[in-house]
Amino acid sequence: MCSRYTAYTLRREDYVLSTWHPANRPAVLGLADEPPTQWIGLEVKRHVLQDATHAIVEFVARYKINGRAHRLHEISRFVQENGHWFYVEGARPENPEGKIAHPNGESETK
Numbered sequence: 001m002c003s004r005y006t007a008y009t010l011r012r013e014d015y016v017l018s019t020w021h022p023a024n025r026p027a028v029l030g031l032a033d034e035p036p037t038q039w040i041g042l043e044v045k046r047h048v049l050q051d052a053t054h055a056i057v058e059f060v061a062r063y064k065i066n067g068r069a070h071r072l073h074e075i076s077r078f079v080q081e082n083g084h085w086f087y088v089e090g091a092r093p094e095n096p097e098g099k100i101a102h103p104n105g106e107s108e109t110k
Contacts, residue, residue, distance in 0.1 A: 001044060001057045001076065004087060008061075009039040021079060021086035038064040053080040058093070 007015040013031045020026070039061070046058040054077070061072045076090040 001047075001059060001078070002042065005039070005042045005059075005061060008037075019085070019087055021081075021088045024089060035065050040064060040069075054078070055080075055085070 004016055004019055007013075007019075008031070011031045013029050016029060016031075017025060041062050043060045043062075044057060045060060046056070048056045050056060056075060056077055058075045059073075061074075063070050063072070073093055074090040075093055077088040078085050079088050080086075
């Protein structure tokens with residue numbers, strides 16, 4: 001989780017995509033095309049190892065775009081395959097069933 005946050009701060013789209021599970025990995029994120037983001041911090045609120053290959057991480061990432069502060073609060077699901085952890089999907093706690101929240105702040109209806 002922390003390495004993915006760092007990759008976002010460095011605009012390392014290649015790393016973010018390589019740690020996204022292939023079953024629902026987007027083809028591109030377009031981080032280079034987005035307005036400059038000033039990442040302020042990451043707080044991991046909760047980490048739950050569900051079993052040997054499944055985990056949940058709840059976090060709050062704070063950032064600014066054009067001087068305006070934003071906050072992404074997400075509960076992310078991860079799966080381990082062949083010794084590597086992959087991001088599967090995330091949901092915002094205020095709407096856990098209806099939206100998938102992507103770390104770039106966009107969301108889509110399930």
